[in-house]
Amino acid sequence: MISDTYTFKILRYDAKEPEKEPYFASYKIKVIPGLTVLAMLLRIRDEIDGTLSFRSSCRSAICGSCAMVINGKIDLACRTQVAIFETDTIILEPLPNFEVIKDLVVDMTPFWQMYEKIQPYLIRKSSEPEKEIHQSQKDRKKIDQFVNCILCACCYGACPVLNRDGNYAGPAAMAKLQRFSLDSRDERSAESLEAFNSEDGVWGCDTVFRCIEACPKDVRPTDGIVGLRKTLLKNKAKEIWRAVKK
Ligand code: SF4
Ligand code: SF4
Ligand code: FES
Structure with a gap:
């Protein structure tokens, strides 16, 4: 059985500091069933690491701002429930085919x-x-x-x-x-x-x-x-x- 504590591995990079290579930062956090990847990102930013960057607005798959790669699949973070994955590790990467501005924020x-x-x-x-x-x-x-x-x-x-x-x-x-x-x-x-x-x-x-x-x-x-x-x-x-x- 998967525990309720998940590890979020998020690809971090800052285009303002190009000398630093991209790296995966790990965050351990408890997930209540039903919560989305976006909900967890907001909690990680609010409770663990305020420097984490990502886009979001509507939280209901309407504004189109939270697209990213979630465990290898491109999707909206706000419509992807964490519990759908058969693993307690969630890997988040920015959308491919774009330059990264910071972390999960790309230059559109x-x-x-x-x-x-x-x-x-x-x-x-x-x-x-x-x-x-x-x-x-x-x-x-x-x-x-x-x-x-x-x-x-x-x-x-x-x-x-x-x-x-x-x-x-x-x-x-x-x-x-x-x-x-x-x-x-x-x-x-x-x-x-x-x-x-x-x-x-x-x-x-x-x-x-x-x-x-x-x-x-x-x-x-x-x-x-x-x-x-x-x-x-x-x-x-x-x-x-x-x-x-x-
Ligand atoms: S994936 Fe492409 S076609 Fe589909 S909603 Fe997003 S921008 Fe539009
Ligand atoms: S090449 Fe690009 S635009 Fe054409 S079907 Fe494939 S993904 Fe869609
Ligand atoms: S936050 Fe608007 S589409 Fe995800």
């Missing part, structure tokens, strides 16, 4: 830069509507899965392509691009998708589905990428057809 700049690039908002060309633009339930269903994204970057950390190519747009940005391009109210041009018609965009994906495995919200970013590929190919076919008809 490349993630947000890619997100900004896809123009993550409704683009309209028609004149201002007099009342809200109606969206049918059928049209809303088309974007359901992508709307659920909380921008936690679990998928970005899991993606093997980003591990070797920092220019790759990544699963979250492309899932969002598909979310807006499928939205019945969005009027972005076919050309705006062209910026992602490259090896750094939709064609860079290895379709190994690690992002799907890592996503805590069942967004399935690979579906978005495959959907974008289909749209781009359809647009190309239409363009060729128009040229042949001339």
